[in-house]
Amino acid sequence: MSGYFSILSASDNTRNCVLHTRAGDVLTPTFMPDGTRGAVKSLTPAQVHSTGVQTVLANTYHLHLQPGEKIIARLGGLHAFTGQSLPLLTDSGGFQVFSLAHINKITEDGVTFKDPKTGDVIFLSPEKSIQIQFALGADMMVAFDDVVALDPKGRERTAEAFERTHRWLERSLAEFKRLSKDMKPKERPLLFGVIQGGLNKALRKKSTQLVQNFDVDGIAIGGLSVGETRAEMHDMLDFLVSLYDTQRPHFLLGVGDPIDMRHGIKRGIDMFDCVLPTRNARHGMAWINGDKKIQLTNAKFEADTSPIDKNCDCTTCQKGYSRGFLRHQFKVGEPLAGTLVSIHNIRYLQRICETYRAPIRSAKSANI
């Protein structure tokens, strides 16, 4: 924790900070799109950049499986490989333990996966995950955690996953320190530990304290947006806000609905990542002013000449692509439609973050 994180201002629990990564500074609050396999689906790095995004995610599990970190390292590391100069954050693969749950075995040592496509059996552990993330060349990393669903079956495992996540964090951090010990402070990546505990507040509180007792650079909140109701998620964010170490960044994993982001930002969250803006874009959904959603594939847009949102400053809306055009491209299966709406949706989320950044800064400078 040596000067990599600066708080510019804070108003109530909404924060305006700068995260200094080895690949550049990131202003928060910020939304980071998911480029799971090395690309934000359907977008070029330049298109991603056009949305004002400052960081892109990639996934340890998926890239390990294909093409493998050795190939990526040979191709120059994640930045050169993906053509993305922005700071890159890799997720640990912990979420895949959860999302691919029916094809894995979890032991204390780690997790055994079977690739649903190739049948390849692979093993992931806290050490392995960190090693892969180093090999990939990530600027920010996430410790390998144990995520559980919030359905009845998952809830039975909440305590177990909670405890294991902390044991795994200890191992993740040890491996992280081992692999970064020869790096200069400004050259080393940042590591986020993950809070778990399901919807159990006592466990969540304990988890927050335990994770923050470790020498991790950032706090990630995991295990939310995995099937709970919006009220349950918001309630947990309300509960956690007073428990965070304010001197470290707070990263809410997997949340990217506008309403949830606004709720999170007001409760101390600095960073978000989510597949929602891009996945839903490919499925024809666009957010418009007021956090409302429109389904561009709907017949009513057939002859609609207006852009997705006339108040939007994204390149898709600025270039005047009409709803009617986008609907047509969706109906004929043209990938361009998903691309154009992905740009719009990511920009929409990024603009939400900017609206929470700007007022705080201007308020502060006004006070000065």
Place this chain on the structure above:
RNA sequence: GCAGGGUUAGUGAAGCGGUCAAACACGGCAGACUGUAAAUCUGCUGGCUUAUGCCUUCGUAGGUUCGAAUCCUACACCCUGCA
């Protein structure tokens, strides 16, 4: 001209006496999607209406039968051989 095959809902295509308003696919309409096994998945898709209801449909017109998309006859159109 002769012989054979075919004509089914928006399209393609099953069905070959009752359990057929008619499989399935596509198309159409709508919904879902929150650390991406996701350009995916789900529902509806003759009409009226929402009921274990009625009505109209399987090229056209007749017929057989308690009952026909399914059998018979004629006609129309299409395809393939032989002339």
